[in-house]
Amino acid sequence: MSLTSPAPAHRHSDRVVSPGRTLARMIVHLFGVVAAVAATFGLAGPFATKTTAIVLTLIACVLWCLAAFYWPRLSDTEFFRAWSLIVILGGVAGGLGSGGASIVVPVAVFVLLGSPWIPIPRTLWVGAIGLAGYLIARLFAPGIEPNDLPLLISLVGVVGVSLMRRMASTEREADRALLVQRAETAALAERTRLARDLHDVLAHSLGGLVMQLDAIDVIAEAQSADPALRERIRGARTLAQEGLEDARRAVAALRESGSLAEALDTLKRHADALGHAVTIETEGDLDTVPAAVTDALRAAVTEALTNARKHAPGAASTVRVEASANRALVRISTGAPVAGAAGSAIPSGGHGLGGLRERFSALGGTLSAGEVEGDWVVTGEIEYR
Numbered sequence: 397m398s399l400t401s402p403a404p405a406h407r408h409s410d411r412v413v414s415p416g417r418t419l420a421r422m423i424v425h426l427f428g429v430v431a432a433v434a435a436t437f438g439l440a441g442p443f444a445t446k447t448t449a450i451v452l453t454l455i456a457c458v459l460w461c462l463a464a465f466y467w468p469r470l471s472d473t474e475f476f477r478a479w480s481l482i483v484i485l486g487g488v489a490g491g492l493g494s495g496g497a498s499i500v501v502p503v504a505v506f507v508l509l510g511s512p513w514i515p516i517p518r519t520l521w522v523g524a525i526g527l528a529g530y531l532i533a534r535l536f537a538p539g540i541e542p543n544d545l546p547l548l549i550s551l552v553g554v555v556g557v558s559l560m561r562r563m564a565s566t567e568r569e570a571d572r573a574l575l576v577q578r579a580e581t582a583a584l585a586e587r588t589r590l591a592r593d594l595h596d597v598l599a600h601s602l603g604g605l606v607m608q609l610d611a612i613d614v615i616a617e618a619q620s621a622d623p624a625l626r627e628r629i630r631g632a633r634t635l636a637q638e639g640l641e642d643a644r645r646a647v648a649a650l651r652e653s654g655s656l657a658e659a660l661d662t663l664k665r666h667a668d669a670l671g672h673a674v675t676i677e678t679e680g681d682l683d684t685v686p687a688a689v690t691d692a693l694r695a696a697v698t699e700a701l702t703n704a705r706k707h708a709p710g711a712a713s714t715v716r717v718e719a720s721a722n723r724a725l726v727r728i729s730t731g732a733p734v735a736g737a738a739g740s741a742i743p744s745g746g747h748g749l750g751g752l753r754e755r756f757s758a759l760g761g762t763l764s765a766g767e768v769e770g771d772w773v774v775t776g777e778i779e780y781r
Contacts, residue, residue: 429457449492456485456500463507476514479504480522487526491533501526502551509558512565583687594643602640609633642702656682659694660717663701672705673712680719689778692755693717693726696763699748700728700774708772710734723779729771752776 463470463478470478482504490497508519613629660676667674685693697715704713711731718725749765756763761778 426461429460445492449489449494452485452489452492453494453496453500456482456489456504457496459485460500460503472513475511476508476518479507483508483522483526484529488529488533491530502553505551505555506558509555510561510565512562512569602636602643605636606633606640609636656685656690656693656717656719659690660697660715663694663697663715667701667713670705672701674701675712675714677714677716678719679717682717682719684721685719685724686780688759689724689761689780692752692759692761692778693724693776695755696726696752696774696776697728699752700730700765703748704728704730704772708733723777725777726775728774729768730773731771749774 459478459482463475463482467475483501486494486497486500486504490501505519505523508514508522509516609629609632613626613633616626616629657678660678660682664674664676701713701715704711708730711733713728713730716727716729749763753763756776756778759778760780761776763774763776765772765774767773
């Protein structure tokens with residue numbers, strides 16, 4: 397049995413607390429530490445046994461103070477290790493007759509059992525090790541008056557309360573997940589409505605404009621119009637056609653309700669249709685990425701590939717997406733433009749990457765773009781819970 401990782405299902409939001417709650421928690425823990433230290437001194441028995449019990453209890457109390465002070469900043473592994481060590485030290489000290497153990501051990505067990513991100517079997521293993529330490533210490537501490545009854549009563553009460561706290565926390569998480577699901581459903585319905593309206597208005601208008609410009613070009617050719625005028629007409633037609641394609645992609649993105657993997661497949665098909673060689677690389681379970689993060693990653697890939705076609709015509713691009721339980725990263729790299737290849741005629745407004753940076757920042761992430769070893773690389777990263 398390893399104590400190196402609690403393997404949490406998720407990181408509990410209650411560990412991010414306000415300054416007021418932090419102060420209140422510190423005061424409560426401080427009272428507990430003072431009571432434990434006070435109960436430790438005055439222990440009767442051999443000097444070596446008393447000294448060992450006092451030292452172990454004081455070490456456990458110091459760890460208790462540190463774990464309480466750094467509570468919100470501890471990783472799950474650090475949190476688990478700290479409170480597990482407190483249980484074990486308190487168990488050994490209790491076996492040596494320390495009265496403070498009847499305070500230290502129940503508090504640590506309460507914290508571990510009441511933390512939903514720590515599996516109960518792990519806490520039971522820690523409790524078993526602490527109990528073994530208690531029993532072994534009793535064997536090597538003859539003549540010490542045991543504190544079995546106070547410790548047992550405290551543990552029974554603490555286990556019941558902490559399990560109730562854990563159940564209440566689990567219910568809160570379930571309620572929160574239900575609210576998120578409802579919000580995502582409402583957002584999907586709104587996106588579908590916007591996609592329908594955008595298609596009906598913008599796409600149809602641009603389609604009509606393309607047809608009108610085609611007709612004007614035919615008339616200009618028939619009347620042997622000025623070549624400069626015809627070039628302007630064709631340029632306007634190109635802008636309208638590519639604007640229509642952008643509108644269609646926007647509609648497809650709004651209607652997209654699948655996973656991140658499906659979104660990447662769709663973007664690759666669009667790129668293939670435009671003659672843009674794109675390679676997709678993925679790592680991790682993309683289905684675990686939240687909807688809002690999926691939208692941001694999709695937007696980043698779309699913008700980066702569009703810019704690649706504009707500024708590096710003929711160059712191949714590689715899209716790499718990595719996903720874990722609490723982090724997603726996207727990296728789009730594009731090589732140098734191919735000589736003689738025709739680029740897009742749409743001028744860049746220069747606001748695409750800026751808007752993406754704001755979007756990533758709103759989700760607590762970062763987005764950067766720049767040249768890396770001759771390639772143009774766009775990198776975005778978002779952490780979530």
